Amino acid sequence: MTGVLAGRSALVTGASRGIGRGIALGLAAAGADVAVNWYRPPSPEFGRDNGADVASVVAEIEAMGRRAVAVEADVSNGAAVRAMVDEVVLSLGGLDVLVNSAGICPFHDFLTMPEELWDRVHAVNLRGAFLCSQAAARVMVDQGRGGRIISVSSISALVGGGQQAHYTPTKAGVHSLMQSIAIPLGPHGITCNSVLPGAIGTDINRDDWSDPQKLAYLNGRIPIGRLGEPDDVAGPVVFLASPAARYVTGAALLVDGGLYVNLQ
Numbered sequence: 076m077t078g079v080l081a082g083r084s085a086l087v088t089g090a091s092r093g094i095g096r097g098i099a100l101g102l103a104a105a106g107a108d109v110a111v112n113w114y115r116p117p118s119p120e121f122g123r124d125n126g127a128d129v130a131s132v133v134a135e136i137e138a139m140g141r142r143a144v145a146v147e148a149d150v151s152n153g154a155a156v157r158a159m160v161d162e163v164v165l166s167l168g169g170l171d172v173l174v175n176s177a178g179i180c181p182f183h184d185f186l187t188m189p190e191e192l193w194d195r196v197h198a199v200n201l202r203g204a205f206l207c208s209q210a211a212a213r214v215m216v217d218q219g220r221g222g223r224i225i226s227v228s229s230i231s232a233l234v235g236g237g238q239q240a241h242y243t244p245t246k247a248g249v250h251s252l253m254q255s256i257a258i259p260l261g262p263h264g265i266t267c268n269s270v271l272p273g274a275i276g277t278d279i280n281r282d283d284w285s286d287p288q289k290l291a292y293l294n295g296r297i298p299i300g301r302l303g304e305p306d307d308v309a310g311p312v313v314f315l316a317s318p319a320a321r322y323v324t325g326a327a328l329l330v331d332g333g334l335y336v337n338l339q
């Protein structure tokens with residue numbers, strides 16, 4: 076889909092690594108200029124510092140001949156999100172595509188789960204998608220040239236996880252958010268959709284997949300025959316961002332190699 080996004084400006088949250096990084100590179104390969112959101116956690120318990128990672132993503136995008144800008148913000152902080160979107164508009168001259176990819180999943184037992192952990196996972200995954208979507212939509216409406224909002228939900232919007240009682244509701248919520256905002260934004264030519272990745276190899280599941288039995292189980296359930304990679308998610312996101320998807324809104328696209336349908 077080279078060139079289908081030429082002249083468009085995109086913002087990808089959580090783009091310093093993992094799926095967000097893959098999406099940022101995919102959008103740039105399709106012709107978009109890209110703002111790469113990253114986050115510096117207040118302490119290591121909130122995740123690792125992404126300063127070095129984001130510099131390499133910016134460099135890779137610039138090497139493709141596109142403009143790239145790194146924008147730091149905690150997506151759960153409304154003031155920081157609105158300042159980030161203002162900075163993107165100033166740097167790239169507008170905003171046509173938002174991809175909400177920032178997310179966390181600190182695996183935890185249900186019976187001992189602290190309220191604070193529940194709140195943080197919701198703040199980053201769901202409140203963050205709301206804040207970024209609202210700030211971006213305001214810009215898109217003012218610009219008057221339509222737009223695309225795409226959120227990285229999950230197969231976890233459809234199925235449970237024994238260590239994910241805090242996480243799976245946020246992923247169902249993110250998809251529901253896209254459905255609801257598709258209604259007021261449709262008349263402005265702004266489409267709102269979600270992608271639902273299955274099991275994609277990134278930092279978020281590195282510890283969980285260090286159990287060889289779990290890894291073998293997951294591999295065995297995927298009809299396509301392998302775990303996913305960030306680039307597997309980028310293609311469907313580029314499609315949803317492209318003119319070819321102009322009549323797709325409020326939709327959810329499973330990107331899971333068939334994991335969901337393979338019960339037996």
Ligand SMILES: NC(=O)C1=CN([C@@H]2O[C@H](COP(=O)(O)OP(=O)(O)OC[C@H]3O[C@@H](n4cnc5c(N)ncnc54)[C@H](O)[C@@H]3O)[C@@H](O)[C@H]2O)C=CC1
Binds near residue numbers: 175
């Ligand atoms: N890896 C997988 O199997 C799947 C992942 N997902 C979703 O994909 C998205 C990306 O996750 P991965 O790339 O897998 O994990 P990852 O851990 O590699 O990336 C997460 C990104 O979110 C950023 N982030 C975390 N907290 C943030 C905050 N408060 N503000 C801004 N950015 C923040 C991190 O800095 C990082 O760049 C998440 O929303 C996750 O829920 C969905 C389905 C499957």
Ligand SMILES: C[C@H](O)[C@@H]1OC(=O)[C@H](O)[C@@H]1O
Binds near residue numbers: 180228246273
């Ligand atoms: C973090 C998990 O391994 C991963 O995240 C998801 O959303 C998938 O459902 C997997 O559970």
